[in-house]
Amino acid sequence: MVTPTLALLHTSPVHVPVFEGLRDQDHPGFALRHLVHEDLLARARAEGPEAVADDIQELLVRTVAEGAGVVLCTCSTIGAVAEARAAAVGVPLVRVDRPMAAEAVAAGRSVAVVATLESTLGPTRVLVEEEAARAGRPVDVTTVLVEGAWERFEAGDREGHTRLIVDAVDALEGVDSVVLAQASMADAADRATLPVPVVSSPRPGLRAAVLRCAEGVKS
Template sequence: MPPLTNADDMNRQPRIALIHATRVAIDPIETAAKALWPEAETISILEEGLSVDRQKTRELSGDMLRRIVDLTRYAEASEADGVLFTCSAFGAAIDRANAEACIPVMKPNEAMFDAAFGHGGRVAMIYTFPPAAAGMEEEFRDAAKERGSDAEITSYFCDGALEAKRAGDDARHNLLIAQTARTIEGADIILLAQFSMAGAADEVRKFTSVPVLTSPETALAEIRRRIETNQ
């Protein structure tokens, strides 16, 4: 965050740019922001082409990397104090954007991973968007190594849930994820990988006694910390 220089700046609300690759991720993080940091101003930037194009390739292309960096620059030009991406399939590109930005830029799941390490070494992750899994697993292993954790992650794909969400059938989306959670054995913690899955948490908890973490709440708390401490 730039230094405060006058009374108007000191009274200005902090502004968070939320960058989405799918519209189903918007409501969960905006709801979390209103509940956990109501003083902050949020602006949502939607670029659905990223999600469409990401499904067509196994690896992040140079074009997608440039688009992520350009979106971050746009957020900076919009006077954002921090940027939070809400799609889990662009980790390496978001790292590049963060390295080049003058404000904090966060991947959607890094805060959730940090929280998971405190629950034990057997981490289960449910995901609904196939391109997100490999990158998230790599991010998890990198984070575990950096923090000296021996935690291991096992991923579980929930087929049909994302399609139900996109069709507006939240009840089916939540039930399918809960049913997937019920099949998980021996886990210390269950992660719901994507922001769009956050609304399923209460239903999942009916099917399992294992603690459940979602991305929006942990991410919002961490981007607030980084903005307020200028990190």
């Protein structure tokens, strides 16, 4: 039986080579289909994630109708809305940051959520609290916005973007784990020197989505 195609919903084209590289390293030969919709993030930032909910639902339904077995949403800002709408219409969807949140909760009670977009902080905080409740673990969540990092990312200054994130992470005190809330922040995970787990979403998110595709074949 053929494994279902995995479609990835991105809000920036920079995520395409990241996930292609992870696929080649961890899941060689696995078919990926990339959907890039930068407008969804722009509108979600300006008007709130619910403003794009109907568009996301239409996109998800169309993507499955065109042959995708599972959708992986790689944007944390719209992840909660995408997850809710997918559940409502029966589309198999994996939110890229949910496995990361579960990993952070398992590391200890105090979790710091670090983001470069303010619109990502609220959804990611709620996500961490959901995973803590699911695991039956108490959690204290703090949030950190890395000022200026997103502007550098948009300008193509990836090194400057990562350096600001690393500096913010290494300045943290009294936390058990750190969540890098956006897939675009993943490079900072390996460079931070803070002696606690610093977790990012692309690798565990892709792994979860690939497993979801395999489950579809078994069922």
